[in-house]
Amino acid sequence: MIIIPIKEGENIERCLKKFKRKFEKTGVVKELRKRQAFHKPSVVNREQRLKAIYIQKLHNIEE
Numbered sequence: 001m002i003i004i005p006i007k008e009g010e011n012i013e014r015c016l017k018k019f020k021r022k023f024e025k026t027g028v029v030k031e032l033r034k035r036q037a038f039h040k041p042s043v044v045n046r047e048q049r050l051k052a053i054y055i056q057k058l059h060n061i062e063e
Contacts, residue, residue, distance in 0.1 A: 002026070 002022050006015050023029075 002019065004015060004018050004022065
């Protein structure tokens with residue numbers, strides 16, 4: 001449960017912004033989207049390896 005302390009006289013827009021930021025940090029929406037479809041572990045591992053190779057190439061180009 002997300003608890004946001006609200007000071008007296010604080011703007012409701014600011015409170016909503018705090019709530020949205022805390023909610024996003026919990027990763028609930030990301031986890032929900034991830035669980036909507038099943039991905040085989042081999043496919044996930046392959047994607048992670050390809051992403052790591054791509055990032056490594058970017059780092060090598062910078063140097």
